[in-house]
Amino acid sequence: MKVGNYIVLITFFVLMIYASLGFPNRGDANARMHQEKSLAGSINAPSYYIHYAERDDHTPNMVTVILADYRSYDTLGEETVILTAGLICFLLLRKKRTANDQK
Amino acid sequence: MHPEIEITLFVFLLITAVVALTVKNLLTAVVSLTVFSFISALLYIAMGAVDVGFTEAVIGAGVTGVLFIILIFKTSRRSAD
Amino acid sequence: MFDFFLGHYAYWFMFALMTLGLWGMIFKKNLVKKLIGMTIFQVSIIIFYIATSSKWGATVPVLDPAIGATDTSKYINPLPHTLMLTAIVVGVATIGVAFALVISIYKRYRTLDESILSEKLKKEDDTE
Amino acid sequence: MTLSNTPALIPLIFLGTAALIPIIASRKNWIAFPFSLLASLISVFISIYNILLVLQKGSVRYFFGGWAPPIGIEYVLDPFSAFIVLVINSIAFLVLIHSKRVVENEHPDRRTPYYAVVMLMLCGFNGIVLTGDFFNLYVFLEISSLALYGMIAIGEKKSPIAAFRYLIMGTIGASFYLLGTGFLFMATGSLNMADIKMILPNIYQEHTVIVGLILMVIGMAIKMAMFPLHGWLPDSYTYAPSSTAALVAPTGTKIGAYVIIRILFFIFGVSFVSKMLPLTQVLGWLAAIGIIYGSIMAIAQKEMKRMLAYSSIAQVGYIGLGIGLANPLGLIGAVLHVMNHALMKACLFLVAGNFRTKLGHSNINRFTDSIRKQMPWTTAAFAVASLSMVGLPPTVGFFSKWYLALGTIKNSNWIFLAVILISSLLNAVYFFRILEKIYLRPPDAEKDRTEKIKKSEAYPSMLVPTIILAIAILVIGLLNAFIVKGIIQKIIPGGMG
Amino acid sequence: MIRNEDNPIVGLVSRIVSPFIMLFALYIIFHGHYSPGGGFQGGTMLAASLLLIRLAMGSEIAQLQFKRSWGTPLGSIGVLIYFATGFTAMLMGGTFLNYEFLSLSEIASHTRSIGVLLVEIGVGLAVMGILVAIYDDLLEGDPDV
Numbered sequence: 001m002k003v004g005n006y007i008v009l010i011t012f013f014v015l016m017i018y019a020s021l022g023f024p025n026r027g028d029a030n031a032r033m034h035q036e037k038s039l040a041g042s043i044n045a046p047s048y049y050i051h052y053a054e055r056d057d058h059t060p061n062m063v064t065v066i067l068a069d070y071r072s073y074d075t076l077g078e079e080t081v082i083l084t085a086g087l088i089c090f091l092l093l094r095k096k097r098t099a100n101d102q103k
Numbered sequence: 104m105h106p107e108i109e110i111t112l113f114v115f116l117l118i119t120a121v122v123a124l125t126v127k128n129l130l131t132a133v134v135s136l137t138v139f140s141f142i143s144a145l146l147y148i149a150m151g152a153v154d155v156g157f158t159e160a161v162i163g164a165g166v167t168g169v170l171f172i173i174l175i176f177k178t179s180r181r182s183a184d
Numbered sequence: 185m186f187d188f189f190l191g192h193y194a195y196w197f198m199f200a201l202m203t204l205g206l207w208g209m210i211f212k213k214n215l216v217k218k219l220i221g222m223t224i225f226q227v228s229i230i231i232f233y234i235a236t237s238s239k240w241g242a243t244v245p246v247l248d249p250a251i252g253a254t255d256t257s258k259y260i261n262p263l264p265h266t267l268m269l270t271a272i273v274v275g276v277a278t279i280g281v282a283f284a285l286v287i288s289i290y291k292r293y294r295t296l297d298e299s300i301l302s303e304k305l306k307k308e309d310d311t312e
Numbered sequence: 313m314t315l316s317n318t319p320a321l322i323p324l325i326f327l328g329t330a331a332l333i334p335i336i337a338s339r340k341n342w343i344a345f346p347f348s349l350l351a352s353l354i355s356v357f358i359s360i361y362n363i364l365l366v367l368q369k370g371s372v373r374y375f376f377g378g379w380a381p382p383i384g385i386e387y388v389l390d391p392f393s394a395f396i397v398l399v400i401n402s403i404a405f406l407v408l409i410h411s412k413r414v415v416e417n418e419h420p421d422r423r424t425p426y427y428a429v430v431m432l433m434l435c436g437f438n439g440i441v442l443t444g445d446f447f448n449l450y451v452f453l454e455i456s457s458l459a460l461y462g463m464i465a466i467g468e469k470k471s472p473i474a475a476f477r478y479l480i481m482g483t484i485g486a487s488f489y490l491l492g493t494g495f496l497f498m499a500t501g502s503l504n505m506a507d508i509k510m511i512l513p514n515i516y517q518e519h520t521v522i523v524g525l526i527l528m529v530i531g532m533a534i535k536m537a538m539f540p541l542h543g544w545l546p547d548s549y550t551y552a553p554s555s556t557a558a559l560v561a562p563t564g565t566k567i568g569a570y571v572i573i574r575i576l577f578f579i580f581g582v583s584f585v586s587k588m589l590p591l592t593q594v595l596g597w598l599a600a601i602g603i604i605y606g607s608i609m610a611i612a613q614k615e616m617k618r619m620l621a622y623s624s625i626a627q628v629g630y631i632g633l634g635i636g637l638a639n640p641l642g643l644i645g646a647v648l649h650v651m652n653h654a655l656m657k658a659c660l661f662l663v664a665g666n667f668r669t670k671l672g673h674s675n676i677n678r679f680t681d682s683i684r685k686q687m688p689w690t691t692a693a694f695a696v697a698s699l700s701m702v703g704l705p706p707t708v709g710f711f712s713k714w715y716l717a718l719g720t721i722k723n724s725n726w727i728f729l730a731v732i733l734i735s736s737l738l739n740a741v742y743f744f745r746i747l748e749k750i751y752l753r754p755p756d757a758e759k760d761r762t763e764k765i766k767k768s769e770a771y772p773s774m775l776v777p778t779i780i781l782a783i784a785i786l787v788i789g790l791l792n793a794f795i796v797k798g799i800i801q802k803i804i805p806g807g808m809g
Numbered sequence: 810m811i812r813n814e815d816n817p818i819v820g821l822v823s824r825i826v827s828p829f830i831m832l833f834a835l836y837i838i839f840h841g842h843y844s845p846g847g848g849f850q851g852g853t854m855l856a857a858s859l860l861l862i863r864l865a866m867g868s869e870i871a872q873l874q875f876k877r878s879w880g881t882p883l884g885s886i887g888v889l890i891y892f893a894t895g896f897t898a899m900l901m902g903g904t905f906l907n908y909e910f911l912s913l914s915e916i917a918s919h920t921r922s923i924g925v926l927l928v929e930i931g932v933g934l935a936v937m938g939i940l941v942a943i944y945d946d947l948l949e950g951d952p953d954v
Binding site for chain 4: 886892909
């Protein structure tokens with residue numbers, strides 16, 4: 001069991017190193033995710049954000065714009081995650097209140 | 104991107120992570136984990152992600168630490184490994 | 185060669201951290217230690233995303249009127265940052281849920297040690 | 313509100329209900345149930361509307377915030393997602409009706425947060441199925457998984473431990489998925505599924521893409537409880553409260569299967585995952601081992617819920633087998649089995665819930681023929697569902713195995729065919745063991761006289777969904793040709809077969 | 810759980826500092842458009858200022874400031890603000906969360922910015938409420954039962 005787990009760990013690490021050999025250099029502005037167009041010719045989202053965040057939202061902070069406008073559905077989902085966590089703590093831990101504490 | 108700063112921070116990250124995982128006293132482990140979070144926040148800022156660094160400093164080093172400490176006080180402080 | 189190292193050392197450190205976190209999650213017996221491992225694992229994934237976003241000589245993704253918005257190579261890629269904000273909050277939520285579970289486990293078994301827990305579980309199974 | 317918003321409406325309805333319940337039901341516990349039932353009912357209607365829409369007009373894309381895909385997030389409503397959404401929501405609706413009594417019995421003062429969390433779980437499931445964006449999928453995956461951990465942990469005494477182990481496994485799975493998404497994002501610069509699908513053919517041989525795909529599939533295989541990664545499932549399903557188990561068992565693992573099918577066949581393409589990488593073959597073999605393992609373990613169990621949990625591992629294996637075949641017939645079998653297994657497992661878990669409420673246990677060794685007299689309808693539903701699990705025509709269980717068998721024959725993969733046949737026999741062993749106890753014992757005349765067995769069937773709100781599911785197993789079995797022709801054949805992606 | 814040692818300095822300092830943290834948190838939420846920061850960070854800092862009082866003065870006294878039972882409903886309200894912002898846009902004829910449809914008059918150019926602000930406020934409230942609720946629930950889950 002233990003040996004198997006160690007094998008899993010080592011395999012994971014080796015797999016990751018193998019993958020990292022194919023990564024582009026860090027900081028290389030020519031890496032694919034920093035380009036204007038993707039390989040298939042569609043717009044590359046990050047460069048669109050840099051170009052047009054200010055124009056679309058009158059907000060200089062690009063991260064805010066992406067968070068709350070371009071990808072705001074993600075943020076709604078993530079707020080829901082927090083709500084879920086709160087409700088689960090409620091579900092598991094909160095004692096039942098008597099009418100007395102509520103006042 | 105400043106490799107010197109980043110490598111230093113990475114080494115500290117590894118050290119604090121190892122400490123957090125190996126110390127037997129859970130309180131020490133949690134304090135070490137808070138340091139880990141804070142250093143990672145510095146690392147994000149060194150890499151240019153100001154927003155993420157800010158969030159990590161507030162959430163990772165602040166609230167998570169508080170929650171961890173509550174957990175330990177509610178349960179037990181010693182760990183077998 | 186040195187360029188390659190400079191371009192990849194962050195990933196290697198990150199993978200080492202990740203393996204460390206995974207080790208903690210799988211091998212540590214104490215439940216709180218498992219959660220510490222989980223935090224380390226998640227932080228290393230965040231570092232990975234942030235590391236991918238960097239560009240040489242670029243500035244933080246807040247629009248600077250002096251630079252303008254025409255040249256994308258002047259700003260760090262903002263998308264991974266946004267994603268990771270979400271991931272951090274998800275991590276906190278997971279930690280919160282895990283704490284609730286740990287407290288209810290402790291309430292019932294008075295221990296946080298995985299091996300003792302398994303023993304107690306087995307004993308309970310036998311008595312049933 | 314125009315009807316053009318329907319693709320996005322289902323998760324939103326669940327989300328809104330979940331956020332409303334803690335406010336309006338903070339004082340009055342009972343309000344939570346009717347509200348969530350209403351939301352679920354509306355979602356069923358919308359999913360029916362959606363599937364009709366898709367069958368008429370082809371797939372529909374919905375852009376959140378009005379931003380076209382590579383920039384914003386989209387929902388994609390194609391025959392596949394519409395079908396899965398319909399299955400999930402209708403089964404969840406039936407199980408919710410059933411859960412009213414169970415929850416009232418098991419934790420009457422926790423109804424408000426419980427139903428809110430149920431709504432969040434369904435919101436997560438629907439979001440996962442509908443989304444067309446990798447990161448959005450991760451977010452909704454986390455919503456549903458967190459909700460699941462909480463719902464499991466309020467069960468019996470051991471349930472928090474089961475939930476904690478599930479949390480550790482599930483977080484590893486979700487993190488692997490997130491990492492895989494990061495790799496793909498790095499290689500392509502996009503998070504949108506349709507966009508990535510267009511970019512991928514240029515960069516198939518890159519390390520990053522291959523490892524990213526493997527990580528994603530491993531992550532999802534954990535969620536799906538694929539064979540070597542199934543460790544969390546038996547304990548979670550056994551110790552979870554009956555209402556949760558009945559809600560999760562039919563839907564939870566299927567989501568993982570759905571995502572794997574979507575990633576492998578719809579985004580990466582059949583030729584890549586089966587010819588350039590032997591990924592589907594590996595999945596198929598693991599699934600085959602899992603089928604046998606799950607069936608054998610199920611035979612050894614005494615507790616009915618635990619037996620059903622192990623049988624879930626086996627049944628998920630069938631879906632994996634269908635994926636592993638990588639041909640149209642296998643895919644039809646897998647998708648059909650997603651629906652069939654959801655129906656059968658829901659029915660069986662509802663039966664287990666009925667037994668637990670009325671008899672106070674669901675231990676197989678203590679079943680006697682008195683149950684047959686006490687709860688005739690429940691046992692009849694059980695009989696139908698178990699015959700379907702074994703795979704006897706004309707129940708639904710037969711047809712998915714039929715398509716899977718045809719798929720194996722087409723690939724001339726005789727070992728898989730043998731696995732399907734053997735596992736059917738094993739299924740027969742563990743279900744007929746119970747059926748024999750309930751039905752085939754000759755009535756003990758003396759016992760009959762001494763203690764009069766009163767007919768005390770489960771409450772109507774628990775009985776009706778059970779019977780509806782049992783009837784559905786028969787009816788959908790008869791109508792399966794219609795479903796396969798009308799819907800599932802439209803699912804098969806281009807380039808397959 | 811944390812024993813209140815009746816140390817007046819800790820209590821006094823936290824009482825003085827806490828409002829400033831709150832003020833700074835509000836600044837972060839509302840200034841998130843122009844500088845790093847936004848709903849999460851601000852909401853977490855709001856929660857931190859409440860938690861500071863809870864830690865320093867003990868949970869019972871802190872009830873006067875922020876009641877235990879408020880956390881979850883406040884979180885729900887935060888999510889609902891977000892949700893309603895999106896849903897209103899949907900009712901006005903756009904897709905979900907399309908802030909352009911929020912504007913009633915013709916000054917449409919800044920509506921997106923306002924939509925972003927609304928959303929950030931929702932996020933801030935939700936994060937604050939839920940984090941405080943998690944803290945309270947963790948404290949309340951009594952292991953001695």
